[in-house]
Amino acid sequence: MNRRTFVNLFLGGSFLGTVVSFLYPVIRYLIPPRQAEAVAKRIIAAKVGELAPNSAKLFRFGSSAAVLINTSDGELRAFSATCTHLTCTVRYEGDTETLFCPCHNGRFDLAGNVISGPPPRPLEAYEVEVSGGDIFVSRKA
Amino acid sequence: MNKWWEKMQAYLEPRFQLSAIRDFAQKKKVPEHKHSFWYFFGGICLFLFVIQILTGVLLLLYYTPSVDAAHESVQFIMSQVKFGWLIRSVHSWTANILVGVLFIHMFSAFFLKAYRPPRELTWITGFLLLVLFLAFGFSGYLLPWNELSFFATRVGTDIAGVIPLVGKAIKTFILGGPEVSGATLTRFFWLHVAVLPAFALLIMGIHIILVQSLGMSKPIGIGETKEIFFFPDFILKDSVGWLLILAVVGAVCVFLPWEAGPKADPFASTPLGIKPEWYFTFMFTTLKLVPAHIFTIEGEVLAVLGFMLGGLLLMLVPFLDRRAAHEKRSPVFSAIGLAVVLYIIIMTALTYLAPNIGK
Incomplete structure (x- = not known):
C-alpha cells in the first residue's frame, strides 16, 4: 500500500465513521x-x-377495547374487540347475533370464531365472572 | 415605467445573470403532436402542490397537533376563523384532486412510454413523488383526529405491520408506539409538515431539472413535429389548465365544504361504512376479497406483498421494457398497464357501488 492509498483510506474511513457517529443518535432518537x-x-x-x-357493551380493557355480550339465552361472554384482520374494532349485531368488523366485512360468531370475511384467527376470548352486583372480565390463564 | 424597469434589469443582470435564464427560456421548445395534451398534467400537479403549501402554511396558524386539541382546533378553523372553512376545504379538496392528477400524469407517461432512455430517472423521481404524495394524503388524513381517520390509520399502519420480518418495527416506528395514539398524531404531523415537504421539494427539484434539461419525450413513432416555445406559448396554454382546475376547486369547496367528522374514540366500535380516501380504496376492496388463508400464508400478507411487488415493478419499468428502450413499440407493457388501470377503476368502483362485497 502506498502513502496515497493509505491517506485516502484513512480520510475516507474517518469520514464514514463521522457520518455513522452523527447518524446513530438520530436513528435512535427516531425509534x-x-x-x-x-x-x-x-x-x-x-x-x-x-x-x-341480545345486546353488548364495549369497554376499555388495558390499552385496547373489549366487548361484553349478553346472548339471547342470557349467557355472558367477553372477547377482545380488536379484529384479527387489520385491528379495527368489532361491533355487535343483534339481528344476526354475530360480531361484525365494518373495515373489511369480517364476521365472528359468539364463540369468537370467524364465520366469514378475511380475518385469519378467532377473537381472543376472556373469562367472565359475576360477583356481587358486578360482572368481572379477566384474561384466560 | 420603462425606465424603472430598465434600471431594475441593469441592477439584477450582473447579480443574477438573468440573461442566461432568459436565453434558456427563449430557446426551449415543446413538441406539438396528437398526444401533446398529456404534457399539461405535470404543470397542473406543480400548480396544485403550490396551493397545498400555501393553504397548509395558513392552516398551521390555528391547528394544534394533540389528541385533546386536534379535532377541536379543526372545528375552530371550520366554524370560528373567518374563511377557515374555505382554506381547509381548498387544502383537502386540492389534496384529492392532486392525487388524481398525479395518477393521470403517471399513467399518461406510462402509455406514451416517456420512461425511455435517457428519461429513466425522470420516471423514477416521478414515481417517488407519487409515493410521497400518497404518504402526504395518509398522514394528513389523521390530523383532524376524527372517527374515520383514526380507524383508517389503524388499518393502514397494520397493513405495514404484516410485512414479513420488518413489518412490526416499521409499524412501531410509524405509530410511535404499539398502537394509534397521541404519539402517532405527533409523528404524522411531523411527517406531514416537515419531513415529506423537504423530500418532496428535493425530488421535485430533480424531476423538474430533468424535464427541463432533457425536454419533453416524444412517443414512439412520432417523427419530426411542429414545436412551440415553452415560454410563453406552452406556459400560457398550461395556465388555462391551472385556471380551470382552480375554478373546479373553488366550486367544490363552496358547494361541498370538507367535513370535520365526529371526534375519534379509540374505545368505540368502528363506524359502519368505513373506507379510506378514494385513492386507497382499490387496495381496501382487494383486502376484503382476499381469503383468510392462501395455502398456509395469511391472505392479507400475500395481498400486501403483491401490492409492494407491483409498485416496485412499476418503478423499474424503464429497465424492464427493453423494446421501448430501443424505440420499438411494446404492446405487452401497454396491455399490462391497461389491465392495472382497469383493476384500479373496477376495485374503486366496487368500493362505492358494492360496499357489502365479501360480506
Whole structure:
C-alpha cells in the first residue's frame, strides 16, 4: 500500500465513521422509547342487569377495547374487540347475533370464531365472572 | 415605467445573470403532436402542490397537533376563523384532486412510454413523488383526529405491520408506539409538515431539472413535429389548465365544504361504512376479497406483498421494457398497464357501488 492509498483510506474511513457517529443518535432518537403497556388482568366490565339479552357493551380493557355480550339465552361472554384482520374494532349485531368488523366485512360468531370475511384467527376470548352486583372480565390463564 | 424597469434589469443582470435564464427560456421548445395534451398534467400537479403549501402554511396558524386539541382546533378553523372553512376545504379538496392528477400524469407517461432512455430517472423521481404524495394524503388524513381517520390509520399502519420480518418495527416506528395514539398524531404531523415537504421539494427539484434539461419525450413513432416555445406559448396554454382546475376547486369547496367528522374514540366500535380516501380504496376492496388463508400464508400478507411487488415493478419499468428502450413499440407493457388501470377503476368502483362485497 502506498502513502496515497493509505491517506485516502484513512480520510475516507474517518469520514464514514463521522457520518455513522452523527447518524446513530438520530436513528435512535427516531425509534420511539418502549413504554410499559397498560395490561389489564381483571376489571369490572358492567353491572349485573345493565345489559339486556341480545345486546353488548364495549369497554376499555388495558390499552385496547373489549366487548361484553349478553346472548339471547342470557349467557355472558367477553372477547377482545380488536379484529384479527387489520385491528379495527368489532361491533355487535343483534339481528344476526354475530360480531361484525365494518373495515373489511369480517364476521365472528359468539364463540369468537370467524364465520366469514378475511380475518385469519378467532377473537381472543376472556373469562367472565359475576360477583356481587358486578360482572368481572379477566384474561384466560 | 420603462425606465424603472430598465434600471431594475441593469441592477439584477450582473447579480443574477438573468440573461442566461432568459436565453434558456427563449430557446426551449415543446413538441406539438396528437398526444401533446398529456404534457399539461405535470404543470397542473406543480400548480396544485403550490396551493397545498400555501393553504397548509395558513392552516398551521390555528391547528394544534394533540389528541385533546386536534379535532377541536379543526372545528375552530371550520366554524370560528373567518374563511377557515374555505382554506381547509381548498387544502383537502386540492389534496384529492392532486392525487388524481398525479395518477393521470403517471399513467399518461406510462402509455406514451416517456420512461425511455435517457428519461429513466425522470420516471423514477416521478414515481417517488407519487409515493410521497400518497404518504402526504395518509398522514394528513389523521390530523383532524376524527372517527374515520383514526380507524383508517389503524388499518393502514397494520397493513405495514404484516410485512414479513420488518413489518412490526416499521409499524412501531410509524405509530410511535404499539398502537394509534397521541404519539402517532405527533409523528404524522411531523411527517406531514416537515419531513415529506423537504423530500418532496428535493425530488421535485430533480424531476423538474430533468424535464427541463432533457425536454419533453416524444412517443414512439412520432417523427419530426411542429414545436412551440415553452415560454410563453406552452406556459400560457398550461395556465388555462391551472385556471380551470382552480375554478373546479373553488366550486367544490363552496358547494361541498370538507367535513370535520365526529371526534375519534379509540374505545368505540368502528363506524359502519368505513373506507379510506378514494385513492386507497382499490387496495381496501382487494383486502376484503382476499381469503383468510392462501395455502398456509395469511391472505392479507400475500395481498400486501403483491401490492409492494407491483409498485416496485412499476418503478423499474424503464429497465424492464427493453423494446421501448430501443424505440420499438411494446404492446405487452401497454396491455399490462391497461389491465392495472382497469383493476384500479373496477376495485374503486366496487368500493362505492358494492360496499357489502365479501360480506
